[in-house]
Amino acid sequence: MTQPKRFCGGARELEIFIGALRSNFRTHSHLFLNGDSDKVQYTLDHLGSWANHSDQSQQKTSMTDPVSWGQDLRNQENLCLEDFDLFTTELRKMYGDKEWELNVATRAYHEFPQGYHNPKEGVRAYANRLGRNWREADWDEQIYHKMLYGMVWSGLKEYLLPNIKPFTDKSERFNIIDEFSDRAADVESPPKADKQHQQQHQQKQPGDSKKRNFRPSISEPTETTQINPGNSGHLNKSRGGNRANLSPAPWLTKEAYEKRRVNQQCTRCGSKEHKAHK
Numbered sequence: 001m002t003q004p005k006r007f008c009g010g011a012r013e014l015e016i017f018i019g020a021l022r023s024n025f026r027t028h029s030h031l032f033l034n035g036d037s038d039k040v041q042y043t044l045d046h047l048g049s050w051a052n053h054s055d056q057s058q059q060k061t062s063m064t065d066p067v068s069w070g071q072d073l074r075n076q077e078n079l080c081l082e083d084f085d086l087f088t089t090e091l092r093k094m095y096g097d098k099e100w101e102l103n104v105a106t107r108a109y110h111e112f113p114q115g116y117h118n119p120k121e122g123v124r125a126y127a128n129r130l131g132r133n134w135r136e137a138d139w140d141e142q143i144y145h146k147m148l149y150g151m152v153w154s155g156l157k158e159y160l161l162p163n164i165k166p167f168t169d170k171s172e173r174f175n176i177i178d179e180f181s182d183r184a185a186d187v188e189s190p191p192k193a194d195k196q197h198q199q200q201h202q203q204k205q206p207g208d209s210k211k212r213n214f215r216p217s218i219s220e221p222t223e224t225t226q227i228n229p230g231n232s233g234h235l236n237k238s239r240g241g242n243r244a245n246l247s248p249a250p251w252l253t254k255e256a257y258e259k260r261r262v263n264q265q266c267t268r269c270g271s272k273e274h275k276a277h278k
Contacts, residue, residue: 001028007066008048010058011097015104017046018088019135025084026140036084043087044070069094108133112155123185126155149180156184163187 004020007013025032025039032038049065050058073081073090080086097103111117111133114126121129134141134148141148153161164183252260252267260267266274 001031004046006046006048006052007095008053008058009050009061009063009066009095010053010055011095013053014092014095015138018091019138021046022138023135036087037082039084040081040087043084043091044074064094066095104133104137108137108139112151114155114157123156123160123181123188127152127181127185130155152180160184160187 001024002020004017004024005013007017021039021043032042047066047070049067050061050063051065053059053061078090080090108130112130114123115121117129118125130148130152139148164180164187257267260270263272265272
């Protein structure tokens with residue numbers, strides 16, 4: 001069982017403290033065999049003083065310390081020591097905000113849509129935020145299950161709803177809210193990246209780190225090197241890739257070319273089975 005943070009004063013801190021107590025009472029009821037009297041004693045053991053308040057601005061408060069207030073109740077043998085609800089009523093009268101319950105309920109209703117504070121809020125964070133607001137408003141999930149279920153459904157982002165089915169029963173509902181939020185989280189997809197990000201990702205695929213050799217298009221002008229038949233050692237450069245400007249066999253010397261022609265060989269490959277087209 002997670003022990004609640006010791007209550008040292010403050011209206012907001014009080015509601016959080018009471019919410020944590022009720023949660024422990026629900027989940028560990030077997031530890032409080034004597035009912036309300038055990039719950040009240042457990043609460044009294046977790047009262048502190050203003051001097052130990054987490055907010056330094058509250059540490060010099062001259063108001064009665066909660067632990068001293070609790071000791072006075074014990075000395076008086078007050079009737080609220082046997083009734084936890086009555087005890088919390090007295091505790092709120094002393095340290096609470098009369099409008100606190102209304103304020104937290106208003107916030108829980110008003111802030112139920114997913115992404116209310118952050119447009120990128122995920123389902124898990126959304127469910128945690130709702131649960132925190134419900135605990136502060138003292139809304140029991142078992143008692144108000146239908147209402148809270150409806151809030152979660154209507155608060156989810158619209159693109160998630162068609163993908164949540166199938167449901168677990170004929171009423172088209174999940175058995176518990178946690179199961180509902182788990183299913184919504186499973187179908188939640190990450191936000192789509194913009195086109196520029198996708199292009200950058202595609203350019204960085206494995207195997208693309210090596211620089212590719214340049215290969216010019218066959219339609220582009222190229223620079224060719226040919227041997228002048230009149231001078232076997234002289235190289236002539238011709239631009240434009242025009243086949244009409246090439247000699248029949250620019251890679252042969254003049255003597256080799258004439259020899260193939262006289263022997264009726266192909267002047268390009270030397271074969272006698274065909275002749276090169278002029």
